[in-house]
Amino acid sequence: MKLVASLKYILKEDLPPIRIKNDNNVLSYILLKDMEREPAKYPIIVDVVEAEIDNTSITVPL
Structure with a gap:
């Protein structure tokens, strides 16, 4: 069993x-937080769930 985390915020x-x-979403969030003077606005919501992950590898041509 593995843990999967998802991050989100409410605009x-x-x-x-x-x-x-x-990474682009993280950068957008950081820029949004930099513009906001209230530190508690736009908190990050972290959801962690157990996920069954298949160990079969998938090959994708690049």
């Missing part, structure tokens, strides 16, 4: 949470 209460999926 506005009436919008769905924004998932942080890659």
Whole structure:
């Protein structure tokens, strides 16, 4: 069994949470936090779940 974490934050209460999926999303979040003067605004929500991961390797041509 492995643990899988997903990160997200809420931009506005009436919008769905924004998932942080890659480095660009992290950069966007950091820029958003830099513009905001209230440190508690836009907290990161971390969901951790157990996931059964198949050990079969997948080869993708590049």
